Amino acid sequence: MSSAPPYTTPIPPSDRRTLITPEGVDLQIQLADVGARIGAVTIDLLIISITLILSLFVFIWGGFAVNGELAISLFILFALFLRSFYFLIFEMGPKAATPGKRLMKIRVAARNTAMGRAQLSANAVFARNALREIELFLPLSFLILKSNDVDGMIALLGLIWSGIFLLFPLFNKDRLRAGDMIAGTWVVRAPKPILGRDLAKQSQESLESFTFTPAQVEAYGIHELHVLETVLRTQKIKTMNDVAERIRQKIGWTQMAGETDTAFLNAYYRALRERLEARLLMGVKRKDKFDTR
Incomplete structure (x- = not known):
């Protein structure tokens, strides 16, 4: 599976920030x-x-x-x-x-x-x-009022106020x-990642060798699906290994012979996405793993 990273150029250190998800995934943002x-x-x-x-x-x-x-x-x-x-x-x-x-x-x-x-x-x-x-609209409104309603000093103060906040x-x-x-x-x-194929389609082949029980797929919600999608798109090997191990422990999955973390994550992503989409059709939206609906 190949995909382009979400950023085409390295993030400058001054612009880089670390965002740790509840799953322990380090999502660097710019x-x-x-x-x-x-x-x-x-x-x-x-x-x-x-x-x-x-x-x-x-x-x-x-x-x-x-x-x-x-x-x-x-x-x-x-x-x-x-x-x-x-x-x-x-x-x-x-x-x-x-x-x-x-x-x-x-x-x-x-x-x-x-x-x-x-x-x-x-x-x-x-x-x-x-x-x-307060920052913008209120002080700027002074500038568009008629001069006989607001004197020049108040209009100037409004302009200075807006400039400070801007x-x-x-x-x-x-x-x-x-x-x-x-x-x-x-x-x-939030640049749009350039991907060769949709992640759900990419995991079709790997899904055939994995069978998850309803309880295993129900372990996560929409928030975790988005995190998993980000992990699959960024293709950071260490992060993928850590996330795969966390998911296996969470759902009680025993790693099969020859099973790679990439294949496992792709298969679980597809299964989780299909389950959540099916539940949405029935009017049930599970936000995250803490949502008991």
Whole structure:
């Protein structure tokens, strides 16, 4: 089995961070550079702006014929909803990234794995995006108000406030926003691995010589499936050996004569994936090995 590693070039030491999963797997990640983050937020703000402009025409043309004040009120409510929930909805999704972040190949990730999980929680996503209102949107709103509503000094203070928070990632080694510090998150690179074939298809041949009992396949959930997929993609021999041994001990598997760790992991990946997909069809989603459903 051959596959390309997730990063085409070595990760610079200053950008490299270690993330230890509950299974003891060392997943080295690369911090997103400031340029990529600026590019991502610029794209997202552009998307929000274009959406607001288009929606304004829709509300005006569709609402003024009936009730002009109602149309404006609905537009204001829509603008507040879009500004408040755009980042929240996308970062709570499976990609943990807004369209801007996905285009720049970066995503949000959790920094704290002490509770046995490296996945983002809804509270973390909410916290980092709630701070964005204070960091960016609120002070910048002073700049677009009419001059008779806000004097020049307040507008200048708003600009300085926004500038401080925009430059905040430059002054800490993990390039964290204030929201990231409070939420326990960071922004990392997420380049798409280039693979010759799908992992599930790659394990078809090796699966034929392995037979797992339902109890053995039920030992893990979706989180562990993603970890196993990362291990198979990165192709680090020592990591694969360690993970294979952990899985064998967990499910009570006796290694067969001539059985390689690669073949075993491929077969178990295929069996686990098929089992989880079958359960999803029945409306059952097992998040991880601690989920008893």
